[in-house]
């Protein structure tokens with residue numbers, strides 16, 4: 001299914017250091033100055049909180065005004081348990097979706113060239129998606145990975161180096177998983193809740209390891225075969241229409257690292273809107 005080659009670069013330790021949280025400094029002075037310090041800190045926190053509330057209110061207003069009925073929007077969110085379940089009717093059970101409901105998923109990023117276009121297209125239509133990130137791309141582009149989540153999308157992992165895991169020894173498979181989980185945790189501060197196999201090529205070793213680690217396996221219901229560089233927007237839109245007509249609902253696989261997909265996404269989202277499809281967003285507990 002997924003034959004896009006990921007852009008994989010060597011991990012950069014500086015980025016990992018940037019991702020680590022600064023430690024809380026203990027107050028160096030005695031009780032009197034500690035009291036003063038505490039009161040100053042309290043006032044500052046209160047001021048910051050007030051500013052944050054105003055900004056949140058302004059953002060809420062803007063978003064409510066922009067996300068009217070002319071937009072695709074996000075119909076509802078399904079919050080999945082952090083457990084070793086597996087979804088996607090191509091290989092596993094289907095998600096509990098109604099006819100006409102789709103989940104948008106994007107693989108192989110983050111890509112500095114293409115992911116920002118995908119984020120803009122999603123934001124313009126108020127649609128939320130799930131990104132399956134390649135570990136080494138996360139390490140190379142930590143800010144872009146964090147931006148995806150800060151804009152309300154969810155993220156899982158898609159291996160560390162995008163190998164066909166079936167061609168690796170069990171030890172190599174587990175090593176790739178370990179590295180990709182570490183890359184995710186270094187940037188997001190939490191364990192990945194979900195995993196999508198490169199090329200959807202599942203192996204017994206990995207399925208068992210993911211189950212043990214309570215990581216959900218995210219397969220797909222349909223795709224648009226978006227890995228050919230010459231694909232035009234019209235071709236991708238037609239493939240999406242054909243897949244929707246065939247499946248009727250489910251998880252759609254696309255690739256945010258793929259240039260033609262990033263370019264076509266405004267049209268693809270319009271196809272969903274015109275055909276009356278509703279976007280369901282996946283989150284994890």
Ligand SMILES: [Zn+2]
Pocket residue numbers: 002003004107108158162198199
């Ligand atoms: Zn992939």
